[in-house]
Amino acid sequence: MKTAIYPGTFDPITHGHLDVVRKALLFVDKLIVALPETPAKKQFFSLSKRMQFIRESTKGVEVVSFSGLLADFAKAKKCSLIVKGVRGSADLDYELQMAFQNARMNPGLQTIFIPPSEEYAHISSTLVKELASFGHKETLSSMVPRCVEKALWKS
Numbered sequence: 001m002k003t004a005i006y007p008g009t010f011d012p013i014t015h016g017h018l019d020v021v022r023k024a025l026l027f028v029d030k031l032i033v034a035l036p037e038t039p040a041k042k043q044f045f046s047l048s049k050r051m052q053f054i055r056e057s058t059k060g061v062e063v064v065s066f067s068g069l070l071a072d073f074a075k076a077k078k079c080s081l082i083v084k085g086v087r088g089s090a091d092l093d094y095e096l097q098m099a100f101q102n103a104r105m106n107p108g109l110q111t112i113f114i115p116p117s118e119e120y121a122h123i124s125s126t127l128v129k130e131l132a133s134f135g136h137k138e139t140l141s142s143m144v145p146r147c148v149e150k151a152l153w154k155s
């Protein structure tokens with residue numbers, strides 16, 4: 001049984017992330033979406049809200065939080081595969097650095113990079129929050145699942 005971890009802050013989950021989930025499920029049997037309990041940056045939505053949005057918008061994935069290093073969490077889960085979404089070269093530069101460091105801390109831990117479909121490649125959680133803050137609600141439905149859209153309207 002092939003298991004992979006898809007880590008991220010998902011603040012909030014977007015259609016780009018969901019596309020990566022769908023693509024990952026084409027070649028793994030089990031996908032664990034994992035959110036750090038103490039992310040580097042302050043998040044807009046609480047951890048429990050972000051996890052709830054993912055659970056509401058996905059099927060057949062496990063959604064968990066983890067504390068500490070991703071490399072240690074993967075070891076504890078006996079999982080040697082990390083999935084990351086990459087939209088372009090800027091993402092890849094940053095993601096490669098993390099992949100190399102994770103493999104140094106947990107030898108054998110592989111990271112595979114999945115680009116989203118082109119129609120989602122411009123979407124980022126940061127862009128979504130910015131558009132929402134300017135009240136540009138019309139575009140949000142094409143960027144985030146309905147549960148996130150509704151929560152952004154209320155914010």
Ligand code: PNS
Pocket residue numbers: 007008009010036040068069070071097098099101102
């Ligand atoms: O969605 P993001 O913000 O790009 O996700 C980043 C994340 C959560 C994958 C990364 O910050 C992470 O792995 N955090 C856990 C702590 C850790 O292992 N840091 C060292 C990475 S080399």
